[in-house]
Amino acid sequence: MSREIERICDMRGGFKLRLLKQEDGDICVSVLQESHRVNFNNVEFCNSGTQSPRTHKALCALFKAMQEDEEERPHSNIHQNPELLESEK
Numbered sequence: 001m002s003r004e005i006e007r008i009c010d011m012r013g014g015f016k017l018r019l020l021k022q023e024d025g026d027i028c029v030s031v032l033q034e035s036h037r038v039n040f041n042n043v044e045f046c047n048s049g050t051q052s053p054r055t056h057k058a059l060c061a062l063f064k065a066m067q068e069d070e071e072e073r074p075h076s077n078i079h080q081n082p083e084l085l086e087s088e089k
Contacts, residue, residue, distance in 0.1 A: 005066040008034055008075050019063050024048075027059045 004020045018039070020028040025047025032039040045056045 003063075005063055005070060007066050007069060017066075019059065019066065021060075021063055027056065027063065029059065 002020060002022050004018060006016050006018045008016045014034050015031055016034050018030040018032060020030070020042075022028070026044055027047075028042045028044045030039040030042040045052055045059055047056060050056050
């Protein structure tokens with residue numbers, strides 16, 4: 001089953017980073033507008049036969065880190081409580 005994670009830009013510029021981890025382990029990276037769900041402009045790093053094994057490994061670590069950030073500081077809370085951003089400065 002494919003999984004995805006998104007995190008909104010810290011600078012609140014209206015963009016987010018989206019990672020899609022496919023069933024075969026390939027990871028697609030997209031930067032898209034915060035309100036958009038679909039983007040056909042992305043880059044894909046393969047799990048097997050890759051020319052970028054360290055990049056793929058780093059993206060897997062990034063995927064996990066983004067999941068942990070979302071668990072600890074969900075963006076839905078930031079949208080509902082903008083003062084959370086101020087408390088982290």
